[in-house]
Amino acid sequence: MMNISPRLAGENNKDYSYRVIRENMMSLTLAPGQVISEIDLADALQISRTPVREVLAKLKEEHLIDVVPQVGTYVSKIKGHLIEEAAFMRFTLEKEVLLRSCQSFPAEALLELKKNVGLQELLVDKKARELDFHQLDTEFHQIIYRGNHLENVWKSITRLSTHYNRIRLLSEREHSFEEAVTQHRQMIGLIEQGQTEQIEHAVKQHILAPMNQWEELYRDDSRFAHYFDVSSGISVC
Known part of the structure; x- marks a missing residue:
């Protein structure tokens, strides 16, 4: 239904x-x-x-x-190779967009990010609010791209990340999303302080590292195994 x-x-x-x-x-x-x-x-x-x-x-x-x-x-x-392609694209582009943000980012967009994370923090430890967090998470990254006048790049990422985003949501239902909220707050700090040297590590932790948890979702004994077609496998980029 x-x-x-x-x-x-x-x-x-x-x-x-x-x-x-x-x-x-x-x-x-x-x-x-x-x-x-x-x-x-x-x-x-x-x-x-x-x-x-x-x-x-x-x-x-x-x-x-x-x-x-x-x-x-x-x-x-949910297909493994499409998860990997989306993760590669997200990591590569997000790193560059955040580097640009450290050089120049609109004050009003920075305020939007802070308001967005404030709403995310209100959802931490709340039951059955994963979809609400997921929507705020999407908006958070969209604000960063919009602040860099890259709205169409974000739209392209969204179209190509359907498998990546579905497994992310599934993972957020099984685990706390508190760490992701903390990482969003840290990204804001990096932008504010122009700390370009820490960007690659931050993006790797935010986009690639969570993939280490996903095996439990698609392995044969998982209750979600029937959601997946992993004939090509899933690996961390």
Whole structure:
């Protein structure tokens, strides 16, 4: 069963169905490997099948849909090689963006970051708030890219990080996200103080190091093993 959020002002059927279906996939409400159909999705959203069909084609490009000819359409299982590619991209780009931020970063964007982390800290140790944290986490990094006038770079990262972000959310449900909040606070300090020499280590700890915990999620005896297709393996970049 999907979570059906209210339609936003100005959303047409295609935009609305894309946002709601994608949110349900990224929140794991529509679980990896789950069978889906145009008819069921259109009925749930109370719209025609045409925009849903177009949305599924778009989500397939984002690696969130697998179509098996003459068998069915599925929410894609989380794939190891796509996690690795996204982690490599995030590490490489985030390091450079933070280095730029240490040289110059708007005061208003820095204030946004501090407000965002303040909200994150309110969620620490709260039960079942992982999705709320995950959304704030996404906004935190988006603010950094926007402060560097790299909004389209962030959008590209978001489109290519669907598998990486789903396993991150799953991990945050199993472990505390307190360490990630602390790392966000440290990143703000590095930007404020222009400490470029510490950027690479900070980004490595934030983006790559958590992957060491993920094996327990996809190994054969995990209760989440059926969410994964790790035929290509997962490793720390």
